[in-house]
Amino acid sequence: MTNFYIDKLAIVGVGLIGGSLSLALKAHGAVGQVVGIGRGQANLDKAMELRVVDSVTRDLAAGVADADVILLATPVLTLGPVARQAMPHLKPGTILTDGGSVKQAVIDEIEPFLRDDVQFVPGHPIAGTEHSGAEAAFASLYQGRRCILTPTARTAPAALATVHAMWEAAGCEVVAMEVEKHDRVLAAVSHLPHMVAYALVNAVGAYDRYEENILEYSAGGFRDFTRIASSDPTMWRDIALTNRDALIEMIGQFEAYLRELKDDVAQGDSERLFEFFRRSKESRDAIL
Amino acid sequence: MTNFYIDKLAIVGVGLIGGSLSLALKAHGAVGQVVGIGRGQANLDKAMELRVVDSVTRDLAAGVADADVILLATPVLTLGPVARQAMPHLKPGTILTDGGSVKQAVIDEIEPFLRDDVQFVPGHPIAGTEHSGAEAAFASLYQGRRCILTPTARTAPAALATVHAMWEAAGCEVVAMEVEKHDRVLAAVSHLPHMVAYALVNAVGAYDRYEENILEYSAGGFRDFTRIASSDPTMWRDIALTNRDALIEMIGQFEAYLRELKDDVAQGDSERLFEFFRRSKESRDAIL
Numbered sequence: 001m002t003n004f005y006i007d008k009l010a011i012v013g014v015g016l017i018g019g020s021l022s023l024a025l026k027a028h029g030a031v032g033q034v035v036g037i038g039r040g041q042a043n044l045d046k047a048m049e050l051r052v053v054d055s056v057t058r059d060l061a062a063g064v065a066d067a068d069v070i071l072l073a074t075p076v077l078t079l080g081p082v083a084r085q086a087m088p089h090l091k092p093g094t095i096l097t098d099g100g101s102v103k104q105a106v107i108d109e110i111e112p113f114l115r116d117d118v119q120f121v122p123g124h125p126i127a128g129t130e131h132s133g134a135e136a137a138f139a140s141l142y143q144g145r146r147c148i149l150t151p152t153a154r155t156a157p158a159a160l161a162t163v164h165a166m167w168e169a170a171g172c173e174v175v176a177m178e179v180e181k182h183d184r185v186l187a188a189v190s191h192l193p194h195m196v197a198y199a200l201v202n203a204v205g206a207y208d209r210y211e212e213n214i215l216e217y218s219a220g221g222f223r224d225f226t227r228i229a230s231s232d233p234t235m236w237r238d239i240a241l242t243n244r245d246a247l248i249e250m251i252g253q254f255e256a257y258l259r260e261l262k263d264d265v266a267q268g269d270s271e272r273l274f275e276f277f278r279r280s281k282e283s284r285d286a287i288l
Numbered sequence: 289m290t291n292f293y294i295d296k297l298a299i300v301g302v303g304l305i306g307g308s309l310s311l312a313l314k315a316h317g318a319v320g321q322v323v324g325i326g327r328g329q330a331n332l333d334k335a336m337e338l339r340v341v342d343s344v345t346r347d348l349a350a351g352v353a354d355a356d357v358i359l360l361a362t363p364v365l366t367l368g369p370v371a372r373q374a375m376p377h378l379k380p381g382t383i384l385t386d387g388g389s390v391k392q393a394v395i396d397e398i399e400p401f402l403r404d405d406v407q408f409v410p411g412h413p414i415a416g417t418e419h420s421g422a423e424a425a426f427a428s429l430y431q432g433r434r435c436i437l438t439p440t441a442r443t444a445p446a447a448l449a450t451v452h453a454m455w456e457a458a459g460c461e462v463v464a465m466e467v468e469k470h471d472r473v474l475a476a477v478s479h480l481p482h483m484v485a486y487a488l489v490n491a492v493g494a495y496d497r498y499e500e501n502i503l504e505y506s507a508g509g510f511r512d513f514t515r516i517a518s519s520d521p522t523m524w525r526d527i528a529l530t531n532r533d534a535l536i537e538m539i540g541q542f543e544a545y546l547r548e549l550k551d552d553v554a555q556g557d558s559e560r561l562f563e564f565f566r567r568s569k570e571s572r573d574a575i576l
Contacts, residue, residue, distance in 0.1 A: 126507045146505060181498060188495045189506040193513050196488055198568040199549050200481060203542040205571040207476045210469060215575045217434060218477040219414045221516040225481050228509040229572040233565035240553050240561050251550045254491040255543070261487050262539045265528050273528050277521035280486040283493040284517040287503045 004165035007032040010067035012060065012082055014038050014047040016128060017099045018073030019137025022053050024170035027139040036134075037063035047134035061089040069166065072098040076238035080109025083120075092117040097163045099125055101186060101235075103150045103179045105242035111154055119159035122150045124182065125172055126190070130230040140171065147172035150179040187246035191239055192254055195247065197229040198236070292453035295320045298355035299341065300348065300370055302326050304416060305387045306361030307340040307425025312458035315427040324422075325351035335422035349377040357454065360386040364526035368397025371408075380405040385451045387413055389474060389523075391438045391467045393530035399442055407447035410438045412470065413460055414478070418518040428459065435460035438467040475534035479527055480542055483535065485517040486524070 009025065011018040014036035025031040036053035037060055038044050044056035057063040064070055064086045072079050079098050090096070096118060100106045103122050114120050127145040129136060147167040151160050164174045177185075204222075207214055215222075240247060264272045297313065299306040302324035313319040324341035325348055326332050332344035345351045352358055352374045360367050367386050378384070384406060388394045391410050402408050415433040417424060435455040439448045452462045465473075492510075495502055503510075528535060552560045 126505060128507065128509065130509075145507065148505075184497060185502045185505050188492050188502055189510050192492065193488060193510050195549055195553075196484060196546070197513060198565055199546040200484055200542060201568040201572050202564065203538070203545040204476050204480065205568070206545070207538075207541070209472060214473045214476055215571065217414060217436075217473050218575060219416065219433065221416065221418075221519075222477050222481050223575065224512045225485060225516055226572050228513055229568045231509075231565075231569070233562050233569055236565050237558060237562040241556055241558060244553055244556065247553055248550065250491070250495075251546065251553070253495070254488060255546065255550075257491040257494070258484070258487040258539065258543065261483055262536065262543075265483075265532055265535055265539070268529055268532060270525060270529060274521050274525040276490065277486055277519075277524050280489040280493070280517045281519070281521055283503070284489050284514050287506065287511065 004030050004169040005032070006030065006069050006166065008067050009034045010037060010064045010070045011035070011053065012037045012063070012070065012072050012086070013074035014043060014053055014056070014134045014137075015073060015132050016136040016141070017125065018071055019047060019052040019134045020127075020139065020141035021071060021073070021099075021125075021170055023137055023139035024142055025166070028169050030166070030169040035063050035067065043134050050135060050137075052134050052137050060086055064094075065089050066091055067094060069095045069097065069162065072096065072100075075232075075235045076100045076102050076106060076242050078238075079106050083110045084113045087113055087115055087118070090115070090118050095119045095121060095159045095162055097121040097123045099123060101190065101239050102243040103182045107150075107152055107179060111152065114154065119156050121155055121159050121163040122152070122179070123163060123167065124148045124150070124186070125167060128231075130227055132232045132235070142167070143171040145172055147174045148177050148182050149174060150177055150182050152179065183243050184246045187243055187250045191243055191247050192250040194228050194231060194236055195240070195251060196254065197226050201226050201229040292318050292457040293320070294318065294357050294454065296355050297322045298325060298352045298358045299323070300325045300351070300358065300360050300374070301362035302331060302335040302341060302344070302422045302425075303361060303420050304424040304429070305413065306359055307335060307422045308415075308427065308429035309359060309361070309387075309413075309458055310341050311425055311427035312430055313454070316457050318454070318457040323351050323355065331422050338423060338425075340422050340425050348374055352382075353377050354379055355382060357383045357385065357450065360384065360388075363523050364388045364390050364394060364530050366526075367394050371398045372401045375401055375403055375406070378403070378406050383407045383409060383447045383450055385409040385411045387411060389478065389527050390531040391470045395438070395440055395467060399440065402442070407444050409443055409447050409451040410440070410467070411451060411455065412436045412438070412474070413455060416519075418515050420520045420523070430455070431459040433460055435462045436465050436470050437462060438465055438470050440467065471531050472534045475531055475538045479531055479535050480538040482516050482519060482524055483528070483539060484542065485514050489514050489517040
């Protein structure tokens with residue numbers, strides 16, 4: 001527990017990430033008032049109905065006007081435009097942060113437009129489910145999960161400390177990391193697996209040798225394995241567009257391993273196959 | 289519920305598949321006595337301790353001698369040798385079945401050595417977890433899961449009906465299927481996903497740009513996604529060795545989809561990326 005308390009928090013994008021932060025901070029008595037800002041009235045209505053936030057508005061300028069901290073929690077490609085549109089309306093001293101899964105592209109879009117009296121702390125809570133929207137939000141989403149902050153040369157230590165304390169109050173273990181390292185590590189442990197899951201479901205779904213839908217023969221393993229292919233297409237399009245180089249590198253590395261395995265299968269190499277599977281099981285069991 | 293009842297069942301390989309069948313049939317009062325046969329005394333002791341079976345032996349000949357039905361539930365490559373070794377000791381009329389994930393290779397190994405007074409019904413209950421051994425067995429494993437039987441020209445209808453009823457009594461929805469179709473469909477919905485998961489864990493695990501273990505930054509998605517990479521290496525080596533052609537075909541189809549996605553990422557093609565993810569989400573949501 002921390003003594004963190006924030007008077008007014010504005011959340012742009014009241015979905016799984018933004019909504020869950022609001023619920024977590026409320027649950028810990030760490031926030032006075034939360035205003036939810038969004039474009040879709042239906043989702044904002046749902047957020048009010050479920051008491052995810054205290055008030056909602058579709059007017060970005062009005063919503064951010066007197067906020068102490070603003071979390072941008074929209075798909076990665078809209079973070080820059082939203083930040084620039086909000087910028088003239090922020091009160092001096094406001095701390096802006098985000099929850100984007102890619103950091104360098106977001107920083108490049110926001111920092112050049114940052115006012116001198118406003119701070120930006122790039123962040124990424126590593127948590128989520130395959131569900132989206134205000135009704136997917138829940139207070140314990142961040143419990144025990146990591147949140148990575150990637151401060152830049154322009155980030156003031158006090159602002160960094162505030163955002164650090166905010167995510168800690170929400171339940172996260174907060175770590176600071178170089179921007180480039182964040183983008184590469186996440187490409188490996190999150191962005192690549194999503195690309196693989198999407199490609200797998202499409203490859204199996206396109207299998208048309210038989211009349212019936214063969215996915216009906218899938219067992220629990222396939223369902224668990226492909227759960228992340230149900231994630232929001234807009235969110236993942238934006239990630240794929242903004243973390244391109246690291247993602248291409250990781251897809252390439254994965255392709256090399258799959259090719260090695262395919263060769264071993266083709267050659268019926270019993271020892272190499274066993275060793276490939278054994279090594280993978282060992283790595284996987286270590287993170288159970 | 290069925291009126292199926294079997295006096296004596298022998299299970300060769302008291303692991304997740306064999307042990308769970310025993311527990312399921314016992315729970316439904318569908319079996320008199322179950323003998324567990326295996327090579328490892330420690331696992332047999334565990335099976336007795338957990339009351340997974342009624343008796344155990346490492347003597348295959350003695351264990352199968354007066355069984356009415358025998359389930360072979362060992363890794364695919366050992367099914368043939370075990371069946372051949374057991375063959376002279378079976379009483380006339382015994383029904384032999386198996387739980388192997390590949391069917392043509394198993395049939396090719398067993399049918400040429402089948403006695404005229406013994407029946408073989410090739411089978412595959414589509415169920416499992418990433419755990420193995422007698423202590424992984426549980427009575428509800430088969431509840432609501434499919435079991436595929438792939439009778440051949442040599443399979444007598446009465447023997448097929450008995451094995452059908454046995455798996456139904458264990459909770460399965462039982463379907464009959466052509467051998468080749470089984471092996472192709474399972475290559476798509478099960479064998480390919482396992483290969484992909486094993487390759488993914490090895491690719492990410494080999495990422496050594498940074499000192500620390502980057503798997504620590506993985507979120508729930510990665511853990512769920514790679515759970516099947518914790519499966520038994522021997523079992524999967526045998527599947528990879530015996531369903532080679534179908535598996536190579538499916539890996540190739542998956543590679544083509546991943547290459548398409550990689551090209552879209554490299555070209556930053558927003559519309560194609562969105563459509564790729566949307567289509568995948570649609571297929572995946574349909575099997576939720």
